[in-house]
Amino acid sequence: MAATIKDISKRTGLSLGTVSNYLNGYKVKEKNQKLIEDAIEELDYKVNNLARGLRTNRSYLVAIVVPDLGLDFCIDMISAVSNTISKNGYNLVLCVLNGSEYDKVKFENLASQNIDGYIIMPPDETCHIKDSIDEISSMAPVIMVDREMESENDLISVTVNNEKAAFDAVNKLIDMGHEKIAIINSYNTISTANMRLKGYKKALKSRGISVNKDYIFEGKFSESNGYDSCKEALELEDPPTAFFTTSLSITKGVVKYLQSSEKYRYADFEVLGFDTESISDILSPKLNVVNQPVEDMGKFVGEKLIKLINEEEEYEPNNYIFDCELNFHDR
Amino acid sequence: MAATIKDISKRTGLSLGTVSNYLNGYKVKEKNQKLIEDAIEELDYKVNNLARGLRTNRSYLVAIVVPDLGLDFCIDMISAVSNTISKNGYNLVLCVLNGSEYDKVKFENLASQNIDGYIIMPPDETCHIKDSIDEISSMAPVIMVDREMESENDLISVTVNNEKAAFDAVNKLIDMGHEKIAIINSYNTISTANMRLKGYKKALKSRGISVNKDYIFEGKFSESNGYDSCKEALELEDPPTAFFTTSLSITKGVVKYLQSSEKYRYADFEVLGFDTESISDILSPKLNVVNQPVEDMGKFVGEKLIKLINEEEEYEPNNYIFDCELNFHDR
């Protein structure tokens, strides 16, 4: 059996309250402090967070809810958040909501753990958990990340300037001489996808290039969407010369098609994708990349959440917007 | 304030015990059951796992400790485990031990959460947490994954047949006509790396090819190790014609070097790597892959841990070994 505060109390002859005071950083007579420290050492005492949490209404648990561990963005976000909160003594509970029938149950399991704060990247089918988010957000601070989502309570959200990033990226492709640019995107019910499409259209228009509906592809953030859309695009009478892809998996699908095709060569097309840094270097020529500042975002989100939990800051609904970085290779 | 069992008790006129019995699936008069269910519905009552856990010594938390979220193996393992345990009402706490000075603190934070069971993929510098693992393993079931590690208490471990997989893979390269095969590996203090090196040597010997020390590279499981080692290998007087790489990141480094080199072409070398499925298809020619059955392993580990937690199974130290699958492309 693990030692409890009671054991420390018995061994030192001090009351529970005094031991507790020491544990929580309150003043204790130096002599007693020594006594307690020795007892802790000898009994190998560890605070029981369950008990502490029951009293203080704290679990020291932060939850991060993500739609898909296949997305580099998610992984990097988890990594950054994990780092930040662990420095503050918090642990990270990971909840993957992949659109399955279990999502609701998973979220309820989460809710029963008295989580101190939530970081949520909404899955595609947001409806599943919309109510749950509303409910949770009245219990603990919630920060929405990456994708916006309408909610009863206004929430803090942290996103990237998707429209501007797409606008800049497509402009760069035009600078390089491309006019026939396809976009392979997710559904525009997802806020990020919608914004990227907007930026794409805006860029074309700003340069006097008309938007060709045939060049706009919608599907999942998946390899097969990239693969199939690329195939379809190249079968057009007037096929595109460049591809603007809005996720790593879509980009992979496009490259896969180009590499496996007998008719086309990857090197003959310009491919520009969101979040593709990790595979850019292994291709020749390299991919062009729209980099999201995930690490910065994760750190920001983690620190913000801790402050909200500690009530060092008031919860004020706001949308924090980060800028992307373009990384074009030289040809 | 969230409703408690007390509120339900008041509203229904039943005792705390009866409500608790209902909640835990014990028999309750049908009439009372209805009463309770209505009250739960109206008050939107949710069990407080903190309180329940304090009594039952259960946190409904399973922890997974990983060395690096950059490894596909880790991600897939997390994904599989998460899926499995969430079906059983458990939540997953993620702890990333990346070899930093904070590792020890992170692990202690974990330990204070009364985790019901641990899944641990040891980081490179196992020494950091060796003691902690010994300590933890006397409190809750621990399953070691991927890498073996000596420990005071014998533990359950789940690994892949690394030696055989490497043996088979290198044999296949020899079948394809290669004799000058470099291995770019991690340090052989890591059990997986050590086993893979053994298999590599064994394969060469079994085919009468002498092991050339110049072809054996050791470093981190990192892109830069792959890149630098590949460069070094090709600068040898008698450079290799094939590369056997033991991780995704190493493989990426090798491919990156070959793609960016002016002297060499990626297509002229055979590259065979562990865990490289995710990037195989976007290269031409495709990569040869040693696939670890991560999903199966994760499911197995998750289910095993739940059984151990529920004491449906005795904890018996054992090493469960899974087989890898080779995936060679046709040239």
Next chain:
DNA sequence: CTGAAAGCGCTTACAG
């Protein structure tokens, strides 16, 4: 600075 006591929300024998 310290001690005694109440209580966080739940479960668990024990009577009945």
Next chain:
DNA sequence: CTGAAAGCGCTTACAG
């Protein structure tokens, strides 16, 4: 099948 009571390990006013 149900109720009263004790207790899980901690914190928190409140006296002193």
